[in-house]
Amino acid sequence: MGSESAGREPSVNFGNISGNNTFAVGSHARAESHHVHHGGAGQLDDSAAELLKAVRDLRADLREKVRSSEQTVALDEALAETETELTTTGQATPTRRERLRELLTDSQALLTVLASAGTVAGLVGLRL
Numbered sequence: 001m002g003s004e005s006a007g008r009e010p011s012v013n014f015g016n017i018s019g020n021n022t023f024a025v026g027s028h029a030r031a032e033s034h035h036v037h038h039g040g041a042g043q044l045d046d047s048a049a050e051l052l053k054a055v056r057d058l059r060a061d062l063r064e065k066v067r068s069s070e071q072t073v074a075l076d077e078a079l080a081e082t083e084t085e086l087t088t089t090g091q092a093t094p095t096r097r098e099r100l101r102e103l104l105t106d107s108q109a110l111l112t113v114l115a116s117a118g119t120v121a122g123l124v125g126l127r128l
Helices: 046-065 070-089 094-106 108-113 115-123
Strands: 020-023 032-035
Touching: 046 070, 046 115, 070 094, 094 108, 094 115, 108 115
Parallel strands: none
Antiparallel strands: 020 032
16 A cells, blocks of 8 residues: 555544443544443432332332232332332432332232332322
């Protein structure tokens, strides 16, 4: 290759990309930056941290203390989704909280048996 083509050779340069996926390749490329979560939680305020603990406690109680039913499976799935949302975004959306309120209302028997269910119910605004 001659020196004239050497100036047109594509090159790829990476800076410090720790914690981010940022790169660009080619003459018309545009770098995009996306924050990468490495298993760490989003910033949890005190109420979100309290809800996360209560959600985890209730999930454990559902596995260990309650016979599985269609109702408990649906509740556990909603709790798992809430846990994921809390750990990735640092909050549970109002829609997510409303879904938990609905499922806990449908599971009134659990509220009287499991203290953890009562805790989650209180934290998502369910009036007992």
